[in-house]
Amino acid sequence: MKDSELPVRSVALNPSYSDAEQAEPVKAEEAYFERETIRRVAWKLVPFLFIAWFVNYLDRASIGVAALQMNKELGLGPEAFGFAAGIFYVGYVLFEVPSNMLMHRFGARRWLARILxxxxxVLVATAFVRTPLQLDIARFLLGSVEAGLLPAIMYYLGLWFPTKYIGKPISIVYVACIISLIVGAPLCSFLMSQFNETGSFLGWRWMMLLEGAMGAALGLVARVHLVDRPDEAKWLTHEQRAWLTGEMAKAAGDASRHGTSSARKAFSKPIVWLLGFLYFCVGIAFFGISTWMPQVINQMTKLTLMQIGWVSSFPFALGAVAMILNAKHSDRTLERRWHLTGALALGMVGMFGSGLMSKAPELSYLLICLSTIGLVGSLGVFWTIPPTFLAGAGAAGGMALINAISSLSGLVGPWLIGVVRSKTTDVTTTLYWMAISLVLAALLAALLPYPNPRDAARAKSS
Structure with missing residues (x-):
């Protein structure tokens, strides 16, 4: 069969066979048709969104690496640098919800292209700053224009993938930020060293210039590569467009019945705030461990700086694999709540255990790996839950509010762990505080009041 040909959804029924005998090939053809349609959508959209999210998330690593040259050139002390790094999140949180409300009005394709x-x-402009004030303004603007990107990506995927297929693509796209954490610092360091003092520019300026150029280019590509809705996808066959449009309309109807399609109502729904606080607790542990893990490992071991870098990255690589596998199994079983709760519980147990075993560095490190597997493994499944009770403007606004609340953990997490570290030199206290945040997250996940997709499917068939 040629790729452009339509997979047959139904077969001519032979009157010589019983209904049961004829039903099996029909079901097989329908299953193949669904898988082929989803495969085409995934290959068209997911790689681009993965690259876009990866390039965007490099900024989290690049600002820290840039500081090695930037602080001296601009005359930044530790406090001034911390302010410049942190003010990014002020703009990000302030404009998160308005950004996604405008996205719903103008369309996801145009809005994603605009953000990128x-x-x-703005990142290109940052390469030309000359004073600390200019850097602060640039960082605030960077957070403001980036606001809404993650929930916009999740919302966009929710327009294309039915409930039983959405976990895996969300997780694959989310893996981009984990990979950027692993390779971001070495990649940014490479760019700085390769272009340092080229054309009278220091390496940090070239790094921001190149990253910004990639982001702007992706924005231009997004405008022509992405499509707003399944019924506009010319790269799908007519029957595939009709089936996918029907499935997504059905999913939106289910979400409206279980929840809301109104942004105003979404903002007042307790579950939106519950999910926001849940993700905030996850973020405390995530940003805490990603920021402080090298120092934790350094205190527990006698490794070199290069070895600490690799050892710090390995748990996140395991977590990226766990995130995809957990989401894939969640899709297969149509169960969300306990896949999320179980992953967070695993993270909690690993974090507590690592603190208890801190005197045995090898065992403590293995438990950190276990904790990171659970912590990172929860991220993809988490974003499959909002679309089960939010649709339309409610999904755009509600998911933005959830992410805005959780984004505060990017400020609070590293700061809280820093306060704890300043009060005691014992690394176990740091691990215990991150474990407590995962205890709260796991409890909130277990208390999620809305039914899983599997529960809704059973109720529909009964």
């Missing part, structure tokens, strides 16, 4: 292009343009 403007983010790239």
């Amino acid at each position: 292009f403007m983010w790239g343009a």
Whole structure:
């Protein structure tokens, strides 16, 4: 069969066979048709969104690496640098919800393209700052124009993938930020060293210039590569477009019945705030461990700086694999709540255990790996839950509010762990505080009041 040909959804029924005998090939053809449609959608959209999220998330690593040259050139002390790094999140949180409300009005394709292009343009402008004040303004603007990117990506995927297929693509796209954490610092360091003092620019300026140019280019590509809705996808066959449009309309109807399609109502729904606080607790542990893990490992071991870098990255690589596998199994079983709760519980147990075993570095490190597997493994499944009770403007606004609340953990997490570290030199206290945040997250996940997709499917068939 040629790739352009339509997979047959139904077969001519032979009157010589019983209904049961004829039903099996029909079901097989329908299953193949669904898988082929989803495969085409995934290969068209997921790689681009993965690259876009990876390039965007490099900024989290690049600002820290840039500081090695930037602080001296601009005359930044530790406090001034911390302010410049942190003010990014002020703009990010302030404009998160308005950004996604405008996305719902203008369309996901145009809005994603706008975010990527403007983010790239502001990062290019950052390469030309000359004073600490200019850097602060640039960082605030960078957070403001980037606001809404993650929930916009999740919302966009929710327009294309039915409930039983959405976990895996969300997790694959989310893995981009984990990979950027693993390779971001070495990649940014490479760019700085390769272009240092080229054309009278220091390496940190070239790094931001190149990253910003990539972001702006992705914004231009997004405008022509992405499509707003399944019924506009010319790269799908007519029957595939009709089936996918029907499935997504059905999913939106289910979400409206279980929840809301109104942004105003979404903002007042307790579950939206519950999920926001849940993800905030996850973020405390995630940003805490990603920021402080090298120092924790350094205190427990006598490794070199290069070895600490690799050892710090390995748990996140395991977590990335766990995130995809957990989401894939969640899709297969149509169960969300306990896949999320179980992953967070695993993270909690590993974090507590690592603190208890801190005097045995090898065992403590293995438990950190276990904790990171659970912590990172929960991220993809988490974002499959909001679309089960939010649709339309409610999904755009509600998911933005959830992410805005959780984004505060990017400020609070590293700061809280820093306060704890300043009060005691014992690394176990740091691990215990991160474990406590995962205890709260796991409890909130277990208390999620909305039914799983599997429960809804059973109720529909009964």
